[in-house]
Amino acid sequence: MPLEELTVADLSESELLARIFPRLNQSPSILLGPGDDSAMVAAPDGRMLISIDTQTQDQDFRLEWNNGYRTTGFDVGWKSAAQNLSDINAMGGSATSLVVSLTMPPDTPVEWVEGFADGLTAGIVGLGAPDCSVAGGDLGRGREIAVTVAVVGTLDGLLPVLRSGAKQGDVVAVAGTLGRAAAGLALLESHIPVVSLTAAQRALLDSQCRPVPPLAAGPLAARNGATALMDISDGLLRDAGRLAVASNVVLDFDPVALAQYALALEPAAAELGRDAMSWVLGGGEDHGLLATFPAGIQLPEGFTAIGSVQAVAPSQGSGVRIAGQAADTVGWDHFAD
Known part of the structure; x- marks a missing residue:
């Protein structure tokens, strides 16, 4: 079946994850990455910043806008990275890892999901956070696309700016x-x-x-x-x-x-x-x-x-x-x- 016709319902969760994991950024801050029940991340100075944000279809983005623009998985992945990295930035810190929960209808194209993973990685690297990695996450089925990202960061010895x-x-x-x-x-x-x-x-x-x-x-x-x-x-x-x-x-x-x-x-x-x-x-x-x-x-x-x-x-x-x-x-x- 051509990729543009493939939906998440055509794959098992393991098969879908196998298409996602190779697209995610990895860095030394991840001591144990995707594959176990939990990830393990480094906390270099003994403190961790943490934040979480959600994007929901038809609340935070539309798949098709009034002017005809179609939101791609890459768009949502990039924005998920940007808004979470910014929260760590706003404390004077630098992001080190994040975990992602992706909920979607079964008719979501696999191409959209792969684009999401690509956008997430491109956002992390392109925005200037190459030391941040995707440590893991969760896939789920729902009536609409919803993305929740939790991000962890370090202060590198600095005091947080409140x-x-x-x-x-x-x-x-x-x-x-x-x-x-x-x-x-x-x-x-x-x-x-x-x-x-x-x-x-x-x-x-x-x-x-x-x-x-x-x-x-x-x-x-x-x-x-x-x-x-x-x-x-x-x-x-x-x-x-x-x-x-x-x-x-x-x-x-x-x-x-x-x-x-x-x-x-x-x-x-x-x-x-x-x-x-x-x-x-x-x-x-x-x-x-x-x-x-x-x-x-x-x-x-x-x-x-x-x-x-x-x-x-x-x-x-x-x-x-x-x-x-x-x-x-x-x-x-x-x-x-």
Whole structure:
């Protein structure tokens, strides 16, 4: 039977795993990999960072979008790697291993599953985490595709950088992009045929389907005095609000600095009749980093200043402002949106 016609129902679990395992990245951090009931991974400095994330069909991605784009297994594999690696990055650490649970209907093409494994490996290596390996996982049957990845990381002797460390007078900075993934999502949900997208529009679409978190930035921030750090996954304002509450401060953003991110998105916004700044402020899934640094120090490479940390006024409480004015907390909420 041709590969494009083969589905997971045509193979046993062992046969499917035999097609997956050779496609997965392996590194010395895995002391015992796939094949036993549990994996065994190294913990070089005696501490381990751990995080978990899930993507579910028709909630986090569609197999076919309004504009005709078909989500590939490679897309979902890459994004699974990106969003989990970013969580470790946001603590100032580096990922060392991950385990994957893949649930899918029996009519899922084997080619899609192999693409998923390829995308997972390509994401790990291409994003700059070659020391991270897939230690194992689980296959299951369900009504829709669902991918859950748990990732383990190391701090390499550093202290973790928490959300709760921002101090009055600190500089607020970001690494990575803002609003590009949201613009890509808007294009996917639009009726502009995917075959008609310009190169610039296709790059925005890729920012949603295959995000590129700045993995070198987390450890670099930790080594250069970052006082607080977090992944921007649900939108700048929503995640900044979380950091502000954790640190009991106010983050005051500079609209001129934010405008530079919106400027690059204006052509797509005009095409879709949308507001580019709303993507910058409320769009998630770029998986950049939001950080605070003590005033007066040189920001590490890759970080751009976008505001400052202010003390909480008794009548206002912690939160986010733009040029001193209260900002609505927009962004992604799994249960409200």
